[in-house]
Structures are given as C-alpha cells and as structure tokens.
Amino acid sequence: MLQTVAVRGYRSLRDVVLPLRRLTVVTGANGSGKSSLYRALGLLADCGRGEVIGSLAREGGLQSVLWAGPEHTAGARRTGMTEGGVRTGPVSLQLGYAADDLGYLVDLGLPQYAGPRSLFARDPQIKREAVFAGKMMRPASTLVRRGGPYAETGAESGRGFDELTRSLPLHRSVLSEYTGALPELAAVRDRLQNWRFYDGFRVDGAAPARHPQVGTRTPVLSADGSDLGAAVQTIVEAGFDDLARAVADAFDGATVEIAVHDGLFDLQLRQPGMLRPLRCAELSDGTLRFLLWAAALLSTEPPSLMVLNEPETSLHPDLVRPLAALVTAAARQTQVVVVTHSPAMIDLLGAVPLDEDGDVLRLELYKEFGETRVDGQNLLSTPPWDWGKR
Structure with missing residues (x-):
C-alpha cells in the first residue's frame, strides 16, 4: 500500500505530506484544496504514463498551477499580512509517494534556456527524479536518481552510484526510458499506470x-x-x-x-x-450514476489505488448508504482515497472497520493564508519526507 503522498508547489498545496491508509477519506470546506489534491494525484499518475507535460499544458501550463502565495508563510502567520519577497528557490512543482516497497519523487520546473529563438521557454521540464526504498528518500536507500539529463543507479557494491546516461531528454521521464533495464523503474511505472480516477x-x-x-x-x-x-x-x-x-x-x-x-x-x-x-x-x-459507481467499485481487477472525487454528487440521500457499502467493499480489495464533503458519507465510511485495526483514516483540509493544511497535523504526526535539492 501507499503510506505517504507528498505535494509541493501545486495550487494551494504549498507543501503537504499526507499519510494514507487502506481507506482514506479526505474532507473539508469548499475551496480547502480537496480538488487540488485529487488533481495532484492525477499528475503523479501521469508521470508513469509519460503524460505529465501534456496534462500541465491542459491546465494552462506550469505557471498556471504553481503555488501563488509567498515562498515562505512564516511571516504571514506572525504578522497576519501576506507580503511577497525575493524568491530564493527555483520555480518548482514536486510530487512524490512512498509505499511498502518503493517510492518515487519528481521535480518539474521551467527551462533555464530553451534554445535560440525557441518558443518553448515556458515548457515544463523534469529537473529531478528519484526511485527509492523505504518511507523516505535517503542516499543509502536511493535506487535510481536523475538530475537534468544525467541519471545514475545505485552501485551493486552499495558504494556510490553508477552512470546510467548523460543525455536523458528533459521532457522524458526516466520511468519511460529505462524500464527494460531496471526492474525497479518498471515496478514504479506499472504502479502509477495502474491507478484509477473517477x-x-x-x-x-x-x-x-x-x-x-x-x-x-x-x-x-x-x-x-x-x-x-x-x-x-x-x-x-x-x-x-x-x-x-x-x-x-x-x-x-x-x-x-x-x-x-x-x-x-x-x-x-x-x-x-x-x-x-x-x-x-x-x-x-x-x-444511472449509481450503477456507474457500482461497476467502477466492483472491478474484477482492482487497481493498486482508486481515487474517487465526491461520488455522492447528485445522488438521492437514500443512495449514499449503499454507495458507502460499495466503497467499503472496494477498500477490502484495494487502496481507496475518497474526496467528499458529505457528512453522511464520512460517517458511513468511518463506521465499518475494514480489518481488525479498522484501517480508515479521515483527513480534514482547511485553508490558512491561502495555503491548504491538514487539521490536527503537526511535526510529530506528519509522515517523514525529504524533498532533497536540485
């Protein structure tokens, strides 16, 4: 299962690290960032399909989806006023996940130089990628890492890294270029391609x-x-x-x-x-809408992750209970993330334990100075995560 999902610099998700369980229910008021989280997960899946650049273009380009607030929010929280300042870091959209087996991180940015007379100066590029083992990226647990056109793999001796290539195109993911040679890349790519969104x-x-x-x-x-x-x-x-x-x-x-x-x-x-x-x-x-949800949730080949965005929309209240039962049945077969603001759906999903531990997690999002935050989350409860540096 996925243990952690991390998003940095996407819309209102300035820097969010979320724990996941077998069934994760994401809720919050309108405009709190629920849809942004749903879309961010979709972008992460598009990395495995080689479609993330096109997906960003359909959203208006990288600069249209970037966090629009100040680079640092400590001053706004201290003074109650939001003010801009001189940027100290690069333009960056970062996405990643950690699972029971492997994790993945990608860092997207703008080109420093697109070429003479090029009209693609705002075309997103993949600046960094990493595939790692464990709950977070560490030098010792990194299996494949990529910086710009240069990619390398962890040496079999356990000391240092071996060169993989020096000429990886900046619009192509290492997941799509070298899966035939490296099974860990194929595993990450197949996992991302297997995710389903409704x-x-x-x-x-x-x-x-x-x-x-x-x-x-x-x-x-x-x-x-x-x-x-x-x-x-x-x-x-x-x-x-x-x-x-x-x-x-x-x-x-x-x-x-x-x-x-x-x-x-x-x-x-x-x-x-x-x-x-x-x-x-x-x-x-x-x-018809209920029958469509039923067919999606009772798939004969469950994906590794299924993400549902407000499935209760436009359904009669009497159908929320059987729909929640379908979601619970699906979560016994696969990992499910449900984005919803329906109190009835939230209560129903939290009332039925999936296993002995009752593996259902509720995450409530809220906005503070334009930034999406997780209610009750602090330094101790936030999952471990390291974005690294370019």
Missing part, C-alpha cells in the same frame, strides 16, 4: 453510458463509463454477487441484466412490478 460520470441524454456499445470483456470501467454494459457483464460472469446485492439494496429488489443486439451491449434494470426492464437510455440520472 470524477463523476456524465448521465445526460448524450452521455456515452446511455448508448449501446460493442461489448468486450472489461475488467475496469472506463473513466467516462462508455463500456458500462460490458463492465457489468464482466462482473456477473466473474461470479461476484456484490453487484446484485448492491442494486437490490439500492432499488428495492431490482436486478440488472445485459441485452445484446448485433454485438452491442445495453444495460437494463428490471424492477418489481414493471412488465419490462428499463433500458439504459430510460434510467433516471441518479439511477
């Missing part, structure tokens, strides 16, 4: 989930829910009965079935007292 689903009349799609075996629901029918049928054929119980619990004994016409899969809901099932195009928005 930020609500479209349920309007033109939503992909409302229209029949060609069905193939689908162990993981797509982010837009377009393969809902195939994902549900995959769950059914795998022999899992959690889906049937969840649907019956949520909709008074209803059942789901898949109709197939010329290879096109169409989900249908059969309810007691009705002469025919309702096709996906006929379902109410809330009903």
Whole structure:
C-alpha cells in the first residue's frame, strides 16, 4: 500500500505530506484544496504514463498551477499580512509517494534556456527524479536518481552510484526510458499506470453510458463509463454477487441484466412490478450514476489505488448508504482515497472497520493564508519526507 503522498508547489498545496491508509477519506470546506489534491494525484499518475507535460499544458501550463502565495508563510502567520519577497528557490512543482516497497519523487520546473529563438521557454521540464526504498528518500536507500539529463543507479557494491546516461531528454521521464533495464523503474511505472480516477460520470441524454456499445470483456470501467454494459457483464460472469446485492439494496429488489443486439451491449434494470426492464437510455440520472459507481467499485481487477472525487454528487440521500457499502467493499480489495464533503458519507465510511485495526483514516483540509493544511497535523504526526535539492 501507499503510506505517504507528498505535494509541493501545486495550487494551494504549498507543501503537504499526507499519510494514507487502506481507506482514506479526505474532507473539508469548499475551496480547502480537496480538488487540488485529487488533481495532484492525477499528475503523479501521469508521470508513469509519460503524460505529465501534456496534462500541465491542459491546465494552462506550469505557471498556471504553481503555488501563488509567498515562498515562505512564516511571516504571514506572525504578522497576519501576506507580503511577497525575493524568491530564493527555483520555480518548482514536486510530487512524490512512498509505499511498502518503493517510492518515487519528481521535480518539474521551467527551462533555464530553451534554445535560440525557441518558443518553448515556458515548457515544463523534469529537473529531478528519484526511485527509492523505504518511507523516505535517503542516499543509502536511493535506487535510481536523475538530475537534468544525467541519471545514475545505485552501485551493486552499495558504494556510490553508477552512470546510467548523460543525455536523458528533459521532457522524458526516466520511468519511460529505462524500464527494460531496471526492474525497479518498471515496478514504479506499472504502479502509477495502474491507478484509477473517477470524477463523476456524465448521465445526460448524450452521455456515452446511455448508448449501446460493442461489448468486450472489461475488467475496469472506463473513466467516462462508455463500456458500462460490458463492465457489468464482466462482473456477473466473474461470479461476484456484490453487484446484485448492491442494486437490490439500492432499488428495492431490482436486478440488472445485459441485452445484446448485433454485438452491442445495453444495460437494463428490471424492477418489481414493471412488465419490462428499463433500458439504459430510460434510467433516471441518479439511477444511472449509481450503477456507474457500482461497476467502477466492483472491478474484477482492482487497481493498486482508486481515487474517487465526491461520488455522492447528485445522488438521492437514500443512495449514499449503499454507495458507502460499495466503497467499503472496494477498500477490502484495494487502496481507496475518497474526496467528499458529505457528512453522511464520512460517517458511513468511518463506521465499518475494514480489518481488525479498522484501517480508515479521515483527513480534514482547511485553508490558512491561502495555503491548504491538514487539521490536527503537526511535526510529530506528519509522515517523514525529504524533498532533497536540485
């Protein structure tokens, strides 16, 4: 499992180090930084897919997502006034995680010199990367490290580092370039690529989930829910009965079935007292949204991490309890982070222990002088973490 996630310099997350458990519930008022944390985790996953530069571009570029407050906030807390000053450190966005086995850190910044007459002077570059063992990066536990175009690996003798390359492009991650030669890089890349993010689903009349799609075996629901029918049928054929119980619990004994016409899969809901099932195009928005969440949470191939952003949005209050039961069931199979501001969802998720230790953690975010902070967190309760230096 992931033990720690760290974000530095992203939007309101000036410098946040968060502990994670099997089920972590992140809450807080509107504007406290919950969505920023969700997006930061997505950027970290994009590092494994080689897409982080493009993702930053879609957010408006690196300078659009950087922490906009002062470099240091001690003065603001002391005087109650926020004032700028001379920057002492480089422009930097840093992301990282530590897990039971390996950890990863990446540092993104702006180019010092993009080239003669280049129009890419604001194109983000990867300044540093590190893969390490243990709870935090240390020289002795670092397996691979990269500074600019130069990358090296820990020597087999345990003394120093051996050169890997001197010409690694600054827009390419070491995770994508050398995974064939170094299994630890492949392990980190595969973990990041395996993470799944669900930020609500479209349920309007033109939503992909409302229209029949060609069905193939689908162990993981797509982010837009377009393969809902195939994902549900995959769950059914795998022999899992959690889906049937969840649907019956949520909709008074209803059942789901898949109709197939010329290879096109169409989900249908059969309810007691009705002469025919309702096709996906006929379902109410809330009903379809719940079925999409159920298909996502009951994946037959659970990812190593599943991140859910406000899953209770636009659902009737009566559906929050069965939805929370689905989240709890998913957390018994994989690690889950839920971002929510629903008191009912928070209470329900915290009421059911996942194991003997009741491995559920609640993190409440709040803003202080524009900076996202964790309620109750101090120097002693903050997980160990070292960002290192360029």
